[in-house]
Amino acid sequence: MRRLLAVVTALTLVGCAAKQxxxxxxxxxxxxxxxxxxxxxxxxxxxxxxxxxxxxxxxxxxxxxxxxxxxxxxxxxxxxxxxxxxxxxxxxxxxxxxxxxxxNTLQIAVPKGNPGKVSGLADFGNPGLKIALCAEQVPCGAAAKKVFEAAKITAAPDTLEQDVKAVLTKVRLGEVDAALVYRTDVKSAGDSVEGKDFPEADKAVNxxxxxxxxxxxxxxxxxxxxxxxxxxxxxxxxxxxxxxxx
Amino acid sequence: MTKPPAVLLLPALAGVAFLLVPLAGLLVRAPWADLPRQLLSAEVGEALRLSLITASLATIVCLLLGVPLAWLLARGDLPGRGILRALITVPLVLPPVVGGVALLLVLGRRGLVGQYLDEWFGVTLPFTTTGVVLAEAFVAMPFLVISVEGALRAADPRFEEAAATLGASRWLTFRRVTLPSVMPGVVAGTVLCWARALGEFGATITFAGNFPGRTTTMPLAVYLALETDPDAAIVLSIVLLLVSIAVLAGLRDRWISGPT
The missing domain is CATH 3.40.190.10 (Periplasmic binding protein-like II)
Structure with missing residues (x-):
């Protein structure tokens, strides 16, 4: 074992010395x-x-x-x-x-055609709508928390997802009426998702x-x-x- | 007992260590001093309660659908039975997260079936506790079916034939003769099914999402806690470990003693 270790160390050193x-x-x-x-x-x-x-x-x-x-x-x-x-x-x-x-900043994402008729951040407080957010420990969730605090809105999410792409997927599939994701995610989703700007987005620039x-x-x-x-x-x-x- | 040869003994011991050392590690790293507070915390209680309720409901669903299905596979005289059995065991080997995707595409709000549930009854299943129960039942039911079917095959059909010759209907025979004779198999299948439902992660997080008190079950809570509060994750894991051991203890006559 020790010999093997020595060989590995030597090889590593050679690798470093060769500078590749x-x-x-x-x-x-x-x-x-x-x-x-x-x-x-x-x-x-x-x-x-x-x-x-x-x-x-x-x-x-x-x-x-x-x-x-x-x-x-x-x-x-x-x-x-x-x-x-x-x-x-x-x-x-x-x-x-x-x-x-x-x-990067957040944007409201709604499925194509906006079935929930979401017009702004205030709609996130509507318990009648299906809403997905990122969990607070991931950056998009922390940013969402900030914008809701700035807008003085108590959000009523139905699910707190583990990363922003999981949130985006729920929008793409039409399983939720609205979500907060990054503007880059809305762009990456192409036609299946519509993005809406909101003024409080500036309060949470990641x-x-x-x-x-x-x-x-x-x-x-x-x-x-x-x-x-x-x-x-x-x-x-x-x-x-x-x-x-x- | 003969002395086992070293070529078998050494890998066997390595196998034991491989299976048990991680569990021991969980106990070593546990924040014992902090344990009571963690156990009594609202999050743990909420996740545990939700897990116990959903796993039990899922098990009831599995019993209601799975026992008749097992009977059909063991006794029913239908063509293509082998294919049917192979198909219903697919969820057993399928990665649960794939099951979750499948459920979402069928029972989701825009799903093949889900869109009509929403349109006609205003019912949507994703992100609800019902969704958790469905995801758990989907993954756990094959365990029950296989277990009960095995018991039915092993049971002596002559008792049923005797009941039939005495004039009992097939339903009466099933209730009074067949079911009691395979009860140990049903119980074992139920416990397995319940344990599988309790540990379900992939299908749940995919189909039912994650919201505390509504869809965050113990396994989800463990996974999430690991990112923010590893100590809480360990406590939750220990709770699940204890539940698993209790399940094994309940099954000890059947498994731990082994064939004698």
């Missing part, structure tokens, strides 16, 4: 709202760095932070809110200082931080991927998805 930062597998844990844009960025990154393979795990930022703190082998973490990034910097899983790469992990198995590539997200090309993809610049 942008090859091999890069594991990226990213907020669910980044699903489409990061998938695209991953493809672009692979095209630019032949030999690199980007693997994603998209989920609610709180679930991802939890998995990272439990020791999941991850290279890069992109959270939908600073609070969930703080969970991993507090635990020491991330020691680099996270960079904010985009901003800043998305990204950082390489302290124990990234592929540290060089982790940094390269973070740099790529922050690059001109990366920002362009994110802007096309509807994110705003930080």
């Amino acid at each position: 930062p942008t090859t091999g597998e890069i594991t990226v844990f990213a907020a669910a709202s980044l699903t489409e844009s990061f998938t695209k960025l991953g493809k672009d990154f692979e095209a630019k760095n032949p030999g690199a393979k980007v693997k994603f795990n998209f989920a609610g930022s709180s679930a991802l932070a939890q998995q990272i703190n439990q020791g999941a082998p991850v290279d890069v973490f992109a959270s939908a809110a600073p609070a969930n990034m703080k969970q991993v910097t507090d635990s020491g899983a991330v020691t680099a200082s996270p960079a904010t790469f985009v901003k 800043e998305y931080p990204i950082a390489p992990l302290a124990k990234a198995p592929n540290a060089g590539a982790a940094k390269a991927f973070v740099d790529f997200v922050l690059s001109e090309q990366g920002r362009k993809v994110l802007a096309e998805a509807g994110f705003t610049a930080p």
Whole structure:
């Protein structure tokens, strides 16, 4: 066993010395709202760095932070809110200082044709309507809480979902009359979902931080991927998805 | 008893450790000092109560539909019985979350059947406690059916034939002869079914969503608590572990003693 360990260590050292930062597998844990844009960025990154393979795990930022703190082998973490990034910097899983790469705001999402005749945030207090929100521990849920407080509305949700895509799915299937998701999610859903702006959205602007992990198995590539997200090309993809610049 | 060869003994012991160490870990990491407060907290009580109620209701649904179905599979003289049995065991091997998606597409508000429930009766099932019961019953019923069918096949049909020759109707025979003779199988199936319903996660969160007091059952609460309050997740897990052990204890005559 010890001999095996020595061999592995030696190989790792050789790998580092050879400085091939942008090859091999890069594991990226990213907020669910980044699903489409990061998938695209991953493809672009692979095209630019032949030999690199980007693997994603998209989920609610709180679930991802939890998995990272439990020791999941991850290279890069992109959270939908600073609070969930703080969970991993507090635990020491991330020691680099996270960079904010985009901003996002909430939008009211209704199924095509707006069957519930939802016109504004006030409708979320109507118990007669089926309403989906994100659970409070995920960033979209925390943001929803903020806008309801700002608008002085007591929301009457029927379900608190684990990530923003789960909320969006309930809207797409027409199972709920209204939901609060990110404007980028409404955009990604295409024609099946209609988005409605509301003034209180400005009260909860989510800043998305990204950082390489302290124990990234592929540290060089982790940094390269973070740099790529922050690059001109990366920002362009994110802007096309509807994110705003930080 | 002969001394087992090392080539069998070592993997066997590794197997025991693999199954038991995680459970022991749960007990080691438990916040014992904080346990009473956690157990009495509103969230835990609410989730436990909801879980017990929905699992019991789901089990009743399974009994009402599953026992006749098991009888049909064991005694009914219908063509294609093998195919029918294979089909109804699909939910047994299907990932529960797929079951949840299927339920949503059929019984959801825009679903194949659900749209008429909504239109004609104003009934919508997703995000309701009824939805939780349905999701649990969908996943748990095959356990009951298989168990009862096995018991029916093992039972001696001559008693039923004797009852029939004495003039009993088939329904009377079923109630007074068949059912009592397979009661141990029905009880075991019921307990299994109930335990499966109690542990149901994937179909529930997919079909019924998550709202405290309405659809957040124990397994959902464990999963959610892990993200915010890991100690609470451990407490909830221990409660479920104790319930599982109680179920096993209830079945001990049947399983733990094994064939003698």
